[in-house]
Amino acid sequence: MTTPIPLELSANGAAHTLAVDPRRSLADVLRRDLGLTGTTVGCETGVCGSCTVLVNGEPVRSCLMLAAQADGTAVETVESLAENDPTSGRLNPLQRSFKENFALQCGFCTPGFLMLGTALLRKEPTADRARITECVAANLCRCTGYAAIVDAVEAATRTGDAFGPEDQEQEGADA
Amino acid sequence: MNAIGVSVPRLEDDRLLRGQGRFHDEIVRPGQLWLRVVRSPVAHARIRGIDVEAAAALPGVVDVITAADLAGMPRIPVRQPSPGIDFTPYLQPALATGFVQYVGDPVAAVLAEDPYLAEDAADLVALDLEELPVSLDARAGATLRPESRPGESALVGTVDFSYGDVDEVFATAPHVVAADLKVGRHSGTPLEPRGLVAEWNARARRMTVWGATKVPYFNRRVTARMLGIAEHQIHMLESDAGGSFGIRGEFYPEDLLVPFLALRTGRPVKWTEDRTEHLIAANHAREQEHRIELAFDERYRLLGLRGEAWLDTGGYIRTHGAVVAALTSALMSGPYRMAACRSRVHIVTTNKTPVGTYRAPGRFQHNFVREHAMDLAADRLGVDPVELRRINLLDGGELPHRRPLHVFGAPMLLDGKDHLEHFDKSREIFGYDTWREEARRAREQGRLVGTGCAVILEKAGLGHDSAVVDVGVTGAIRVAMGGANVGQGVETVMAQIAAEEFDVRTESVTVVLSDTDILADGSGTFASRTTVVGGTAVKLAAEQVLAKARRVAAGLLGTDPDRLVVRDGGLEADGEPGRRVTLGEIAAASFAPPYVRTGEEPGLIGRGTYLADAMTYPYGAHYAQAEVDPGTGAVKLLRYAVSYEIGRAVNPALVHAQLVGGTVQGIGGALFEEFPYDERGMPLATTLGDYLWPRASDLPEIRTEIFEDSPAPGNPLGVRGAGEGGTAGVGAAVANAVRDALRLTGTVGALPLLPDRVMTLMKSQDDDGATT
């Protein structure tokens, strides 16, 4: 175990100050230190995208980011989507659209697709089917065959809803 | 009573959409330790020694074990025996004993306070291995006698399903067409890797296990025997599972190690498999090499089929035993009229990851082999491939049709209505003639476009399952059954079946899956059997509840039980809506003296067990239109369609979802997915960057049509099982479309049709063209 390093980040609007082993991934810190277990981990090599979260508004693979690299960032996870309360609040329009379109089966990939879709809908609220398919191709699903996921995101473009804070528009120039 | 047949939204979705799923890794127990398995880095070796000292000395490490710590423990048994084959010498121990048989074979287990530390410690376990020659080809290696299994052959056994005088048929047949075909090594690879949590409560002397799926009751029995504790001391609890596809939930070495170490240390133990482990340690599937011959008469009628296959079972025989071989062999003749058939499958060990069942086991293979040979035959005989199938499909006049075979002990009765009618109807719906015409015109313009179809024979639903349905004093209905939630929507479907009986809303029913304290026995979720067998058990249990409710309500209302009708969660006198009691009121009354009887459980509780004494044989057809890029060999699917006879759809949207998802998995096996090995037996696909699932951008629109023309005669719901029909015919249809696109005179040779292989096919075709 190497020396823990200080880490400050906001997760779904809540500020956290932690000390973490530098080798811990953002995914593990979200899941195990912050109890945000909605973010699932499927491959740990950045291929499957099930661990996709938003960091400063951009979708990232939280398995391919050390928690240390998230210092000073704002992280959003699937738990931020439902209105008011993650466990009991009303599902947001994208979540509802997934349900109405049978866009999930085992549900393990679902948080990643929801966050990927959220990022897309914020930037391109009227994205067409081809664009949505390209976006959805970033992540893997082993159950649905994807068509229903594309349907769900496409249907959400027609709800006219905003999918999050307007001020999330930040260029992904940091690395 | 309108819950069945309706595409109600899924009960599972709300929690999953919130990130509030109950996957095994969400189980966090106080004091929990993390298991890390140390795996063999070589494919075949004698174990000369294992030094765990450095690992055990690492701070944070609690325990390190090897096979020596499991001395005397039996090996992992098979779920289903296969008459005439003794699997004993080939069974896998929980930790490799004496020899390792594949890269990934567990050799030691490390327990630590943290997963990072556990992995650090596993790195420190030093293995002294003496490498032995490897065998990587089932057909070539079938006669080997590896020194790691003294006195035993690599050939585990041969499964043979034959009828009629095949050799006589072939000796006199006017036409014989033969093909050699291979199917690659694939796996279901669910998105959530495997995992398990076990906790031993020393005071209660009970073990709780979270994360078992597919066959929890079988796994509980095996765990009890291997650990030497009673079954009733083990409580298996349901969890969500991130996909199964036949792979997850079998009893693997880790399924013993986790509870064993919980018992040994007295602390909760968690194991979460990582992706690379999954790709080398969880069951692989499908790798088979086939020789098939078809005999025809002058009028293109199939006279017989001869098939021989070599199944690469990997380093050990795992729990499925010979199921894959049996399903390959028994259904080889497909939906065709055929007087004689011989189909043999040789099961051969190699030094690769052991194999098991993967969605449509055996059928992905036999449908590919038979249907591709049919297209080859059509060319050779000079008949249209659609017509050749039409001539030979069993029709309404011949069904039900008994094959003179027994599969898993049950007679093989094809119980459909009309295979020919299905094929004709689905081609019409999808406009397959138009697809063919489009492809022909594209070829005239120099494009490599082709079409292919395949008719498939499926099977579903054997064995028994049980359910308990109870209604409490609040009127709450709970269904407990022996299936597992692997994403297929089982909670929703079981709730629909119960809701139909009680005339309540589906979402008001609570479903508990495979909780061994609530339901004493269940069979699990596999083989497209959950709705057929488990669903019927739920129906029977609900009927029992209603029978009791009827008797109690009749007493409460002072009326004849036969006059009572179920309406909106209550019973009322027919035609007198005011004379009514709710299920909750009935339940409350049923605990009171007038309604309690010796020998009968008090309350509103029903227990149902349903035994399907034969399998049902659903059927369908697959269609593909594909284009090959002449510059890269890449195959692009332009169109795809599947039709499937479901008998009766409890939730049509979920049936479509199964078909589409299954088809896309099949496309993976046809075009992208493979586990290659190098000459030393090193696995080369160890990440999802190497083992390529289809992505959204790789797929055409998948059209699906469900037919409900032929309710299954064998069960009261008439359902046929939906899980595998989408997968079963994809290899066949895609191979036929590519063969058509390239105008091959021979076969495609092997699946998957990776671009470099397609390139080679194109070149060999050019060469053929040059020499003729």
Add this chain to the structure above:
Amino acid sequence: MKPPPFAYHRPDTAEEAVQLLTEYGPDARVLAGGQSLLPLLNRRLVRPIALVDVARLAALRGTGRQDGALRVGALTTHAALERTADPHVRDGLPVLPETARLIGHLPVRVRGTVGGSLAHADPAAEWCLLAVLLDADLDVLGPEGQRTIPAAEFFTGAHRTALAPGDLLTGVRFPRPAATAAVAEYGPQRGSLPLVAAGAEIVLGPDGRIAATRIALGGVEDRPVRSGTAEQALLGGVPEPRLLDHAARLAAKDLDPRADHRAPAGYRRDLARTLTGRTLAASLARSTARLQEATAP
């Protein structure tokens, strides 16, 4: 699949980073976006004793003009290039944003950096190909100070570069606009690392003949390679499909393709021919369009 332990540093200046890298020597690694390094770390295929996270070095981020060249800071992400509004990039080197779009999927592109990709030196990686195609110069800050390494000398093998312990790649300079350059690649799936990638630039003279050309191929040998014979064959020629096809054949013939589990050698050669042909055609189309624009009344 968890990284082995390492020390972690997050310096505020490039000099500080170089000092840390020098102190730790060959067992330290630079962490930029992490999209190549973290998969290797998670799989324990690399075991550095220290990571030097350069994320705070803001000066290494973004694009700009420098002595007629376009400079791309090492920490510029693929996504930033894909979305760039910089006219020097959009007009002078449109192949950069086009190529950025080919790399991985969006969540990888928003983290992965141009410098990280160049330093990782995968033989099939797009930025390595473009650097070789366009004769880029790579700027390095080392213990002895600044120096420049031409792309042709930077890549020394698969995942091998001329960077020495203590060196930090700070940026890459494309010496001149190359508005007609194009890239074509093929991988088993969109977003996967290509098996083979080809880059080409055709410049047509006022007579409509090929006045200048460059061809480079990635993924075939252990580093991106230029195809001199094919370039020679094109030079001065009339850009007809047959000539381009001939050049593509020559480019493929010249190669000594590697074989691995992703593709056999012969298939890589086939792809090289196909993709060279496609990228030449794409570049020619651009060049023709420019010529027409220039000569339009």
